[in-house]
Amino acid sequence: MEKQGRVVVDKVGGRSTVTRCFSKYPLKFIIPRKVGSSETDAVWVYTLTYGGGIVSGDSVSCEFTIGDGCTTVLTTQASTKVYKSVGSKCCEQVLEVHLERGSVSSIAERMQDYQVIAMVVLLGPRIKHIQNLVQENVKRMMSEQLQIPSTASGRQLKPNSDNRFTKPSFIASSSVFGPKGIGVVVRIAATTTESVYKFLQHQLAGLEPLLGVSPYH
Structure with a gap:
């Protein structure tokens, strides 16, 4: 398959550096010169598509080669739209990544079975009641999920054979700032987007008087 984009990152002067960058329609790469502290040795690559999405007939294939000991952060636009197809035309998107020795591996290995990461910010005095309610609900939910099971006599059960308890499918924490x-x-x-939507729909229902409708309804 013909490549619409290719990026090569190598060590130059002891720092991770883009030594080759190529892209063509409908793909575009943006590589900012400075992201975060200058002491951080990492290359950021933003992948974009013209129009913010993929249309029928598009075929996008890109390849990334990350050299020994290099660090690269690959991001996408906020939401890649997939537009309605025309006739029998299909669209596809392929990403190939080659990691050399000492390179940072995929975040998927660290996330284990968790597929969704989300952060909700509730700010301002008008929604103080919702802040309090959400904090109480999160505390109650997690105390129930993470509580070590016990027998009728009150004795705690032992973990399973590999000394681990079953990981909860949903984890939440809250803090003030x-x-x-x-x-x-x-x-x-x-582990699922549905559980996050359900949580947000329930916790943010109190915003309906302020917004006119309930979020995530």
Whole structure:
């Protein structure tokens, strides 16, 4: 398959550096010169498509080669749209990544079975009641999920054979931030998008009087 994009990252002067970058329609790469601290040795690559999506007939294939000991962050636009197909034309998108020795591996290995990472920021005095409610709900949910099972006599059960308890399919935490705790941030990890939508739909239902409709309804 013909490549619409290719990026090669190697060590130059002891730092991760893009030594080759090629892209053509409908693909485009943006490589900012400075992201974060100058002491950080990482190359950021933003992948974009013209129009913000893929149309029928598009065939996008790109290849990344990450050299020994290099670090590269590959991101996408916020949401890649897939437009309605015309006739029998299909679209496809292929990504090939070659990692040399010492390169950082995919985040998928670290996420294990968790497919969704989300963060919700609740800020301002008008939604103080929702902040309090969400914090109470998160605390209750996680205390129930992470509680070590016990027998009727009150004795705690032992973990399974490999000394681990079953990982919960949904994990959430909440904390306050800002002057006088003006805001609340909720962090979520889950195995399915449906469970996150259901959580948000329930927790943010109190916003309906302010927004006119309930979010995620």
